[in-house]
Structure formats: C-alpha cells, structure tokens
Amino acid sequence: MCQKFSCNDLFIFFAISYSILNLFIEWDNFTQCARPIHCWLLIALLGILLYRVLVIIFKTDEDDDDDEMGIFKINLFKSGYKAHTIIYVGILYPLFTIWTLLGTVWYLEDTTVEPKCLSSENSMDWYFLTWIISFYAMTIIFTTIILYSAIINYRNYMFEQQFTSLLNQYEGLEAPDMRFGINGLSPEQIIKLPIETVNENDGVCSICLDGFIEQDKARVMPCSHKYHILCIDKWLMQHSSCPLCKVECTLN
CATH class of the missing domain: 1.20.58 (Methane Monooxygenase Hydroxylase; Chain G, domain 1)
Known part of the structure; x- marks a missing residue:
C-alpha cells in the first residue's frame, strides 16, 4: 500500500x-x-x-x-x-x-x-x-x-x-513467433489471403526454399505467388508486400 x-x-x-x-x-x-x-x-x-x-x-x-x-x-x-x-x-x-x-x-x-x-x-x-x-x-x-x-x-x-x-489456421502446424510490426499486416488482413492445397508440381516456397509436397497448405498472395503458411505469415507480420516481387498485399 x-x-x-x-x-x-x-x-x-x-x-x-x-x-x-x-x-x-x-x-x-x-x-x-x-x-x-x-x-x-x-x-x-x-x-x-x-x-x-x-x-x-x-x-x-x-x-x-x-x-x-x-x-x-x-x-x-x-x-x-x-x-x-x-x-x-x-x-x-x-x-x-x-x-x-x-x-x-x-x-x-x-x-x-x-x-x-x-x-x-x-x-x-x-x-x-x-x-x-x-x-x-x-x-x-x-x-x-x-x-x-x-x-x-x-x-x-x-x-x-x-x-x-x-x-486456428495453423491447426496441425507449429505456430510461428507472433510479433507484429508496424509495417506488417494485421491478423485480419492475413486471414483474408486465400489458402490452397498444393503438391510437388507447384514448385518451391521462395522463403524456406523447400519444395511443396502433396497436400501441403500454401497461402496465395494477390500476385499469385505461393508460400508455406508459416513462412509467409511470419513475413507478413513484419512486411506488407510479397517477398519475391514486392507487390503490396492490398485486398479490395
């Protein structure tokens, strides 16, 4: 007291x-x-x-x-x-x-x-x-x-x-370190980016450089680039653009 x-x-x-x-x-x-x-x-x-x-x-x-x-x-x-x-x-x-x-x-x-x-x-x-x-x-x-x-x-x-x-979108995955920066996207904006089921024919994730495998979950950017959910979400928490082509992730 x-x-x-x-x-x-x-x-x-x-x-x-x-x-x-x-x-x-x-x-x-x-x-x-x-x-x-x-x-x-x-x-x-x-x-x-x-x-x-x-x-x-x-x-x-x-x-x-x-x-x-x-x-x-x-x-x-x-x-x-x-x-x-x-x-x-x-x-x-x-x-x-x-x-x-x-x-x-x-x-x-x-x-x-x-x-x-x-x-x-x-x-x-x-x-x-x-x-x-x-x-x-x-x-x-x-x-x-x-x-x-x-x-x-x-x-x-x-x-x-x-x-x-x-x-909830990380079900079955190990969630990334949740640190949102002032230049990154909000959780609401990240959630709005679509998720697709991919396979080995979809190439590699340009962030971790690992190839996609059958039934992998990838988040699709507005520029159509695809990344592992955990890889791209960790990036988007600090940045608002695609890590490959630098296109801003703005959704209408």
Whole structure:
C-alpha cells in the first residue's frame, strides 16, 4: 500500500483536507442559504477522496509502471476487471456527474435568492465557484479518458479475435513467433489471403526454399505467388508486400 501512495496522492489529500477544514470553519455562514450547498461540497470532496483511495487499493504493479491513473487501463472485455469497471465507470462516474450538475443548480439558486449567502463580497462565493469549475474539468477529463479507454480496449478485443482466427489456421502446424510490426499486416488482413492445397508440381516456397509436397497448405498472395503458411505469415507480420516481387498485399 505504501509503495502505491505517490506524491500526487499526498497533494490531493492535503488539498481536499484543507478545503474540508475551511468548509467547517465557515459552516455557520450557510444557514441562510436556500440550498445546503455546503453539504453538497462536503460530500463531493469526500467522494473524491473515496475515489482516490479505491484507485490506490486496486492499482497493480503494472499500473504503477505505465499509468498513474491505472484504473483507466482496465480491459473492459476481461472478466477479472468487470467489478472494477462497474465500480468506476458504472457507479462512481455517473454519480459524480449528476452530483456536479445538482451542485450547479443549487449554486445558482443560492446566488439569486435573498438573502444571498454567497454574495460577490463573500470569499466563499469564489471558493464554491472554483470547485464547481474544477468538477466540470474533472468530468470532461474522465469522459475523455473513459471513451479513449473503451476505444483502445475494443480494438484490442477485435485484435484478439482476429489473432485467434489466425491461430486456428495453423491447426496441425507449429505456430510461428507472433510479433507484429508496424509495417506488417494485421491478423485480419492475413486471414483474408486465400489458402490452397498444393503438391510437388507447384514448385518451391521462395522463403524456406523447400519444395511443396502433396497436400501441403500454401497461402496465395494477390500476385499469385505461393508460400508455406508459416513462412509467409511470419513475413507478413513484419512486411506488407510479397517477398519475391514486392507487390503490396492490398485486398479490395
């Protein structure tokens, strides 16, 4: 737990603790307010503390290496993270957003109803306004991160599905070292290249230079060149062209 506690956490806890203390000092000044905006702010600040505590509790060593806000690195499609997803995205985030909107309405009422408990001369007016703006900023940031995380996780999920389909084509064969380069084809693109049953009359595989034998499986490139599945797939994971004639493997 101590290793997961960072300087950022210390700053957050200090800032919120100071704000809560300041709120209690001014507590009696809010008795004339139309809405209990001081209670709203207290609950909001405690909610932020709760959120940060949960992040620290659930943060893993992998999260420490890659992302300070490790909660947003969760894989939404893996069952082990479903509880985390429900807590953060399904419960805390919507509640925080609704609570921010409610506080905005109460703040506007308290600044327009007489007597004004949050007048322009009152420093607490700017105090509440600053926190409300901060809450909206956090809501926008969280929304952006959640959407980005969902897109990335969806892409990873689709890649895993395509990768599994590609592995299924290696039935009875020893799968190659799966390392996809930035210039190579995706599993989906490789799968779309047709596979044919060949024999010794089809010549040799230009990658391993071994001749085809009866009932061999070969992947056929758009340029009509044929290669052993394992040979060409390993090549296509790093390159997007035919190794013999350099024709790009683009499929319509």
